[in-house]
Amino acid sequence: MSPGGRESQQRAGRVAVLGAHIIDVLGWPVESIPPGQGSARLNEIRATVAGTAAGTGVDLAKLGADVLAIGAIGDDLLADLLIDEMRRHGIDTGGLVRKHGVQTSATILPIRPNGERPALHVPGATALLDRGDLDLAGLSGVRALLIGAPDALGGLVEDGLAEAVSAAKAGGALVAVDVLRQGTPRDFGRIAGLLGSADWFAPNSDQLAALTGEDDIFAAIDKVLALGTGGVAVTLGARGALVASRDGGAPIAVPAIAVDVVDTTGCGDGFNAGLLTALLTGASPADAAWLGVACGALVATGLGSDAGITDLEQVLGFLGAKAPGPAERLRAALASPGVPAGTSL
Numbered sequence: 278m279s280p281g282g283r284e285s286q287q288r289a290g291r292v293a294v295l296g297a298h299i300i301d302v303l304g305w306p307v308e309s310i311p312p313g314q315g316s317a318r319l320n321e322i323r324a325t326v327a328g329t330a331a332g333t334g335v336d337l338a339k340l341g342a343d344v345l346a347i348g349a350i351g352d353d354l355l356a357d358l359l360i361d362e363m364r365r366h367g368i369d370t371g372g373l374v375r376k377h378g379v380q381t382s383a384t385i386l387p388i389r390p391n392g393e394r395p396a397l398h399v400p401g402a403t404a405l406l407d408r409g410d411l412d413l414a415g416l417s418g419v420r421a422l423l424i425g426a427p428d429a430l431g432g433l434v435e436d437g438l439a440e441a442v443s444a445a446k447a448g449g450a451l452v453a454v455d456v457l458r459q460g461t462p463r464d465f466g467r468i469a470g471l472l473g474s475a476d477w478f479a480p481n482s483d484q485l486a487a488l489t490g491e492d493d494i495f496a497a498i499d500k501v502l503a504l505g506t507g508g509v510a511v512t513l514g515a516r517g518a519l520v521a522s523r524d525g526g527a528p529i530a531v532p533a534i535a536v537d538v539v540d541t542t543g544c545g546d547g548f549n550a551g552l553l554t555a556l557l558t559g560a561s562p563a564d565a566a567w568l569g570v571a572c573g574a575l576v577a578t579g580l581g582s583d584a585g586i587t588d589l590e591q592v593l594g595f596l597g598a599k600a601p602g603p604a605e606r607l608r609a610a611l612a613s614p615g616v617p618a619g620t621s622l
């Protein structure tokens with residue numbers, strides 16, 4: 278590990294990611310699926326560790342966090358691959374539980390030449406994580422807990438997730454939530470209690486609209502904040518992100534950073550990793566969103582959710598070339614970490 282990586286590891290500290298652990302298999306570029314038994318030649322096929330928890334975990338580890346992965350996987354080759362790859366990134370996989378007779382959650386992604394990504398998905402083991410699988414004592418020592426995809430979890434949402442959040446919060450952790458699917462207002466009702474206890478909710482704009490039933494993004498944000506959520510960071514794809522907080526003023530827009538896009542899979546996971554890393558240093562939410570959009574843009578430059586990001590120094594250099602002010606403030610915050618987890622804009 279680079280000296281920079283070691284330093285930032287101390288700064289970000291222990292971070293837990295709980296939820297969707299998915300193996301993505303991506304091929305690029307796929308013009309169309311050949312008819313019948315036809316075949317097509319591609320430039321690249323990759324298998325990556327992905328999903329709202331695992332994909333963010335890999336990016337957090339690259340940015341220097343000491344990551345604990347918590348989730349359910351199968352007892353198949355995909356699970357072996359997932360564990361090996363997470364360990365290769367220095368992630369503690371002690372919170373992963375193998376469920377027998379079930380496959381690891383997986384997605385096949387034929388990436389179109391323009392970067393669009395239709396998905397063929399098997400939900401698999403992720404939903405089977407249950408209360409008995411959780412080590413609550415282990416959660417009491419983390420600085421942040423990301424619940425990655427409560428919408429992909431099963432009974433844990435009603436039985437166990439609140440205890441996990443309480444255990445983390447009792448130790449002073451920042452709690453963030455992101456979702457996997459589009460969702461409906463009924464799904465919103467199911468996770469309302471969780472969102473109300475979270476410091477941050479970070480969906481994309483389509484998910485926020487579908488969950489809240491509000492097409493107006495500001496009304497949708499208000500609906501979330503009314504639950505008691507500390508802040509909402511909405512990602513808008515190539516249009517960047519919007520951050521709003523309960524105790525802040527008007528929502529702040531942060532533009533995306535233009536890149537040559539190969540594949541946008543996992544941009545949201547990259548965004549979350551940047552946002553959390555910065556928040557843990559005491560950076561303002563707006564500056565944290567800048568680190569998020571920098572990470573999201575870098576992920577879009579290659580195939581798969583683990584593409585683009587090397588380490589925190591590389592991301593800050595990339596951000597500094599496009600937005601020197603936020604990059605300088607983030608460097609200053611990293612040099613003398615303040616109180617983390619604030620939601621004031």
Ligand SMILES: Nc1ncnc2c1ncn2[C@@H]1O[C@H](COP(=O)(O)OP(=O)(O)OP(=O)(O)O)[C@@H](O)[C@H]1O
Nearest residue numbers: 481512513514515517533543544545546570573574
């Ligand atoms: N085409 C793009 N060009 C530059 N930056 C992008 C692009 N697409 C995404 N990003 C960056 O990544 C962030 C997250 O992307 P997006 O809104 O697509 O997340 P998402 O839909 O949650 O993705 P996923 O859940 O697949 O990881 C955006 O806020 C933006 O800053």
Ligand SMILES: [Mg+2]
Nearest residue numbers: 456481545546
């Ligand atoms: Mg997302």
